[in-house]
Amino acid sequence: MLRVLAVDDEKPLLEELLYLLRSDPRILSAEGASDATGALRRITVALEAGPDGADGIDVVFLDIHMAGLTGLDIARLLAGFARPPLIVFVTAHEGFAVQAFDLKAVDYVLKPVRPERLAEAVRRACAQLGQPGRAPAAAEGVPATAAAPVPPAPPVPRVSPQVPPRQAAGTTAAERAPEQIAVELGGVTRFVAIADIAYVEAQGDYARLHTDEGSHLVRIPLSTLEERWAARGFVRIHRRHLVALARIDELRLDAGTTSVRVGSAELQVSRRHARELRDLLMRHATG
Structure with missing residues (x-):
């Protein structure tokens, strides 16, 4: 008590x-x-x-x-x-x-x-x-x-695409992934399209979603979002950042350090992720 x-x-x-x-x-x-x-x-x-x-x-x-x-x-x-x-x-x-x-x-x-x-x-x-x-x-x-018994905290609600059962088996992982994520601000829940998210920043047990219009805080670990959104083209570049590959505007190499520009933000790339990111960007650029 x-x-x-x-x-x-x-x-x-x-x-x-x-x-x-x-x-x-x-x-x-x-x-x-x-x-x-x-x-x-x-x-x-x-x-x-x-x-x-x-x-x-x-x-x-x-x-x-x-x-x-x-x-x-x-x-x-x-x-x-x-x-x-x-x-x-x-x-x-x-x-x-x-x-x-x-x-x-x-x-x-x-x-x-x-x-x-x-x-x-x-x-x-x-x-x-x-x-x-x-x-x-x-x-x-x-x-x-x-x-009443208090259950563990449910995950943040998600809206899944409407796929008829007979078609679900033939869809790709990206097509089966949620199209939107629910965010809450001041008691009001709104839905943010995952396609609008440029990058995600870890903030303790939370993750901050950055879009062109602003940012939103959700109580989901970055590692969970990395797993869920891999099929949507999100890649881990640092222990603090997950980035939409298609939203990377520039890759910078300077004195042995790697960074990417995503809109107006410049984000550091850790050594362990640098080579994989360069390979992914090359494959993405060549189709």
Whole structure:
């Protein structure tokens, strides 16, 4: 059972977050703080009590943008303690995921918070603390929907091309691969055509998809996208980058280093991938 502190300077959002947390039977207690000062005061008490003390806190669900200290500032302060509470960031801004995971955050939940997504964050926290991650059966006074077992996080939804069953066996791997990938921003799901993606950048447990119009963050490891999209012409050029071969405008060799230009971006090519990439580009250029 987790003892949690939720921190958000927008009162309606804080109340909603506390309601969802208190509805989860894996949560023993859920307190709220509406600013960084109040949060630090409560966390200080918890740290003095120790993780096994009556006033201990196991997990802090932390907004990022707040007046005064930000959630990232608070997380940095806590990182200096020997046994700080776990951190789950809850934010409307997707652009801080890399910093969040650099600070060893357990999860990064985007607003508006969906109950099933928050339940997955609770499961992750339980797993890290060595507690049972699934919710027990519904208890008296707890909504059945909140007490249902929490499955592992599903993969990001994909839209597969409509191929009649009688034709599926004759299609190529590229034709069977998904045409689009679902991305979520601020609670709104939209679909991005894979053909519009120029390159992909690894950002912790996430991947950032770069298109001509902008970028989108998805919670899929780069290695998974490399496997899924190989048939669509995406190649690994670095541990951090996956590139659409057809979108490479220029290959540059300079003082023993290799890089490619993709639109306005210049991306380094690691030594282990350089020769394979050159061969692929030559084959691609000659048809």
